[in-house]
Amino acid sequence: MLQGPSAEHWLGTDTLGRDVLSRMLYGISPTASGAAQALIVFLALGIPLGVIAGYRGGLADQVISRVADLALSIPPIIIVLVVIVVSAGRPVAAMASLGVLGAPGLIRVVRAASAAVRDELFVTAAKVSGVSQLRIMRTHVLRRIRGPVVVQASLFGGVALLFQAGLSFLGLLDPDRPTWGAIMGEASTVITQSQWLLIPPGVAITLTVLALGFLGDAVRDASADTDAVATAKASREAASPRTSTATSAALPDPSDYVLSVRELHVHTTSGVPLITDISFDLAAGETVGLVGESGCGKSITALAVLGLTPGGIRIAGGGVYFDGTDLVAGGEAAYRRIRGSGLGYISQDPMAALDPVHTVGSHLNEVLKLRGVGSSAARRERALELLSQVHIADPQRVLKSYPHQISGGMAQRISIAIALAGRPRVLVADEPTTALDVTVQSEILSLLHELQETTGLALLLITHDWGVVADICDRAVVMYAGDVVEVAPAHTVFTAPTHPYTAALLAADPSIEHSGRLPTLPGRVPAPGLWPQGCRFAARCRLATEACSEARVPLIKTSEALSRCLHTDLLKLEKRA
Amino acid sequence: MTRFLVRRVVAAVPLLLVVSAATFLLVALVPGDAARSIAGRNATPEQVAQVRTELGLDRPVWTQYIDWLGSAINGDLGTSLINQQAVTEQLNARLGATMSLIIGATVVAAVVGVTLGVLGARGGWLGRTVDAASLIGFAVPTFWLALVLVVLLAVKVAAFPALGYTPLGQSPSQWMASLFLPVVTLAVPATASVAKVTRDAVSDAMQRPFVRTLRAAGVPERAIIARHALKNAAVPILTIVGLTFIGALTGAVLIEQIFALPGLGGTAVTATAAGDLPLIQGVVIYFTVIVIAVNLLVDLAYAFFNPRVRVS
Numbered sequence: 001m002l003q004g005p006s007a008e009h010w011l012g013t014d015t016l017g018r019d020v021l022s023r024m025l026y027g028i029s030p031t032a033s034g035a036a037q038a039l040i041v042f043l044a045l046g047i048p049l050g051v052i053a054g055y056r057g058g059l060a061d062q063v064i065s066r067v068a069d070l071a072l073s074i075p076p077i078i079i080v081l082v083v084i085v086v087s088a089g090r091p092v093a094a095m096a097s098l099g100v101l102g103a104p105g106l107i108r109v110v111r112a113a114s115a116a117v118r119d120e121l122f123v124t125a126a127k128v129s130g131v132s133q134l135r136i137m138r139t140h141v142l143r144r145i146r147g148p149v150v151v152q153a154s155l156f157g158g159v160a161l162l163f164q165a166g167l168s169f170l171g172l173l174d175p176d177r178p179t180w181g182a183i184m185g186e187a188s189t190v191i192t193q194s195q196w197l198l199i200p201p202g203v204a205i206t207l208t209v210l211a212l213g214f215l216g217d218a219v220r221d222a223s224a225d226t227d228a229v230a231t232a233k234a235s236r237e238a239a240s241p242r243t244s245t246a247t248s249a250a251l252p253d254p255s256d257y258v259l260s261v262r263e264l265h266v267h268t269t270s271g272v273p274l275i276t277d278i279s280f281d282l283a284a285g286e287t288v289g290l291v292g293e294s295g296c297g298k299s300i301t302a303l304a305v306l307g308l309t310p311g312g313i314r315i316a317g318g319g320v321y322f323d324g325t326d327l328v329a330g331g332e333a334a335y336r337r338i339r340g341s342g343l344g345y346i347s348q349d350p351m352a353a354l355d356p357v358h359t360v361g362s363h364l365n366e367v368l369k370l371r372g373v374g375s376s377a378a379r380r381e382r383a384l385e386l387l388s389q390v391h392i393a394d395p396q397r398v399l400k401s402y403p404h405q406i407s408g409g410m411a412q413r414i415s416i417a418i419a420l421a422g423r424p425r426v427l428v429a430d431e432p433t434t435a436l437d438v439t440v441q442s443e444i445l446s447l448l449h450e451l452q453e454t455t456g457l458a459l460l461l462i463t464h465d466w467g468v469v470a471d472i473c474d475r476a477v478v479m480y481a482g483d484v485v486e487v488a489p490a491h492t493v494f495t496a497p498t499h500p501y502t503a504a505l506l507a508a509d510p511s512i513e514h515s516g517r518l519p520t521l522p523g524r525v526p527a528p529g530l531w532p533q534g535c536r537f538a539a540r541c542r543l544a545t546e547a548c549s550e551a552r553v554p555l556i557k558t559s560e561a562l563s564r565c566l567h568t569d570l571l572k573l574e575k576r577a
Numbered sequence: 578m579t580r581f582l583v584r585r586v587v588a589a590v591p592l593l594l595v596v597s598a599a600t601f602l603l604v605a606l607v608p609g610d611a612a613r614s615i616a617g618r619n620a621t622p623e624q625v626a627q628v629r630t631e632l633g634l635d636r637p638v639w640t641q642y643i644d645w646l647g648s649a650i651n652g653d654l655g656t657s658l659i660n661q662q663a664v665t666e667q668l669n670a671r672l673g674a675t676m677s678l679i680i681g682a683t684v685v686a687a688v689v690g691v692t693l694g695v696l697g698a699r700g701g702w703l704g705r706t707v708d709a710a711s712l713i714g715f716a717v718p719t720f721w722l723a724l725v726l727v728v729l730l731a732v733k734v735a736a737f738p739a740l741g742y743t744p745l746g747q748s749p750s751q752w753m754a755s756l757f758l759p760v761v762t763l764a765v766p767a768t769a770s771v772a773k774v775t776r777d778a779v780s781d782a783m784q785r786p787f788v789r790t791l792r793a794a795g796v797p798e799r800a801i802i803a804r805h806a807l808k809n810a811a812v813p814i815l816t817i818v819g820l821t822f823i824g825a826l827t828g829a830v831l832i833e834q835i836f837a838l839p840g841l842g843g844t845a846v847t848a849t850a851a852g853d854l855p856l857i858q859g860v861v862i863y864f865t866v867i868v869i870a871v872n873l874l875v876d877l878a879y880a881f882f883n884p885r886v887r888v889s
């Protein structure tokens with residue numbers, strides 16, 4: 001009776017001499033319908049209840065969420081077993097009850113997604129325009145929850161299939177129907193005579209569940225932000241410095257500066273340039289402001305200087321010289337030697353910059369340990385010293401605080417203290433005051449200025465704010481669409497800008513003298529990948545001529561500044577007129 | 578902390594009431610009843626009615642429930658319809674095997690799953706391998722895996738006993754040997770989910786801005802993952818470990834049957850097949866109490882890893 005695979009019976013025969021292949025095929029229908037029954041109940045309960053809870057909120061939400069939480073703490077198998085007892089083994093009842101017990105998981109997911117939609121502007125707008133609630137739910141809410149629901153449904157489909165197979169395997173679900181689980185149950189009774197019979201149903205179930213899982217993953221990946229998925233590793237690949245024709249000759253020797261960026265190119269891994277040919281220098285104790293509208297590549301420049309470009313973005317050429325040594329050429333190892341000890345960094349959002357599950361003291365302790373401060377008592381002393389250096393009034397208490405217990409301004413001071421722990425010579429500050437209150441902003445700026453005077457720190461300050469440039473910068477590097485368009489001393493950039501972009505930015509804000517914010521200009525910064533061949537500012541420039549769009553404009557030296565413009569003279573004349 | 582514990586234990590009482598009442602209600606709502614299944618498929622309506630009266634199943638559901646509840650409060654969960662043994666006695670005797678199995682599987686899943694997940698979070702081929710392995714681990718039916726392992730390791734090689742259970746008190750080494758195959762089987766799907774969740778949660782944590790601060794301060798990648806990313810990922814990881822434990826209860830029902838372990842799951846199946854309602858009700862209560870205890874432990878662990886929970 002029992003036979004292995006043969007030409008006649010591709011998957012062999014079972015104990016009664018029946019063809020296994022045809023029994024497997026015959027088993028598809030009851031197996032799939034069992035899983036489908038559970039899935040239908042799962043969706044029919046989960047979607048509406050989740051949408052109501054998330055979208056309506058209030059009492060409905062409370063009741064539904066409570067009941068769902070309660071149901072989640074019941075092991076489903078046991079209820080299903082009870083149902084099997086009381087329904088005398090009726091498969092529909094068992095699978096439907098599994099659907100009911102699985103639904104709370106879906107309710108949670110759908111609830112979260114619908115609540116997010118509710119809070120979004122377009123629904124508010126739709127409400128105002130008088131669209132009925134039902135239509136909002138149908139269009140906006142359903143569109144948003146589609147992704148998570150497909151993922152949950154594919155996972156639950158797999159669970160239901162496994163569950164159904166398990167129950168049939170035990171012979172608890174209508175044993176006469178040849179589901180895959182029941183076929184395996186039969187196989188297990190003859191396991192000592194033939195192991196082959198185990199293979200077809202096992203492989204069939206595994207592959208089906210696997211296929212459902214892949215479906216869910218594919219849907220998730222399609223909706224996920226591809227940039228975030230890319231690994232940080234990409235940025236560490238050693239980039240081959242590419243020599244550029246434009247400006248090498250005009251640039252000073254990197255070894256005269258503590259930090260020199262030379263012809264730096266940063267691309268996405270798919271090859272779209274984000275910044276091109278960036279060069280500037282920072283002398284010891286100097287403050288350089290990197291200025292421009294958002295989307296010009298300022299932050300990417302700062303991160304590239306630290307070798308910390310995010311996943312999917314890499315240095316494609318050029319060099320970052322620290323004390324005359326090229327970190328890009330030295331690769332991740334060179335960067336690792338310099339980060340913390342030579343280069344420090346503080347970020348835009350101080351609250352997010354600290355690890356929420358570690359105390360301030362733990363942050364400082366970890367960094368000081370890396371710097372070889374031996375005993376824990378010495379580290380504690382140095383930590384207190386650092387905190388008082390950044391003017392924290394109650395350092396003992398702050399050491400024991402978690403990030404959520406302190407204010408944004410204090411968090412930024414702590415970020416600075418962490419950065420200072422390794423006594424770096426250059427501090428890269430990416431819009432360090434943007435997220436803070438106005439009064440706190442000036443405190444942080446004067447702290448940075450003070451630290452600079454006491455420690456000889458050089459500061460690379462990324463900023464939107466001309467007022468900051470006027471207050472503490474020695475020089476300004478103006479960026480536009482991934483290019484450096486002007487490098488000028490702070491005292492001349494306001495009175496005699498040499499690039500039309502700088503001039504337009506300054507002109508657009510009449511209150512520039514009183515530390516105004518960087519104004520927005522008409523038109524937009526062209527996105528990376530969409531840059532014109534010639535001058536990237538041409539589309540928004542009043543002085544543009546045909547020549548401007550013909551070829552790449554080099555950085556041209558004027559008396560005080562460097563400017564990437566063909567008509568610097570016209571700008572001067574205009575100013576005088 | 579004690580206050581927190583007491584509050585959580587008190588909050589668990591309604592859950593027990595709801596679950597036990599729901600079980601009773603199911604009996605009333607769902608067509609068919611235990612008396613019919615006990616009397617057998619070929620029983621006449623009179624015979625069924627007689628069984629029903631004997632068992633007291635002809636009384637209103639709520640009287641039955643109140644009755645049951647009254648004794649349950651005194652620790653008496655009734656007697657089995659089939660063998661007349663006290664339910665608690667029968668279940669206590671079988672608690673050891675189930676708990677050994679489930680705790681063993683959860684510990685294995687937590688340790689192996691978190692390790693794999695962390696390795697996978699570093700990306701590259703290792704990440705893809707962990708992804709693929711966890712998908713397969715999730716998709717393989719446990720009972721099938723159990724049979725395959727039995728065939729390979731118990732029948733062919735005879736490295737482990739295929740069936741049966743030796744209590745810890747009797748012989749620790751044989752206890753381990755008798756649990757090895759069941760625990761491995763049960764741990765495979767659990768490890769898959771823990772690895773997957775860990776990988777995603779650690780990768781997410783590695784995208785957070787504080788990681789940049791740490792990198793910029795020169796903290797090595799390894800330390801960032803071990804000290805920061807993993808700790809930030811603790812809440813989802815603990816959640817999945819808790820869910821894994823509850824899932825292992827379900828798996829245990831199958832696994833105990835296959836390996837002939839004298840546990841609660843096996844009891845549940847035989848009781849189900851025999852329609853022994855008091856015994857099933859007892860298993861429901863035992864399972865629910867276990868779940869409540871696990872959820873409580875998970876909550877305590879949240880507080881340990883998340884300073885914000887601790888303060889409030």
Ligand code: SF4
Nearest residue numbers: 535538541548565566
């Ligand atoms: S090169 Fe031409 S288009 Fe570009 S900024 Fe100068 S004048 Fe304007």
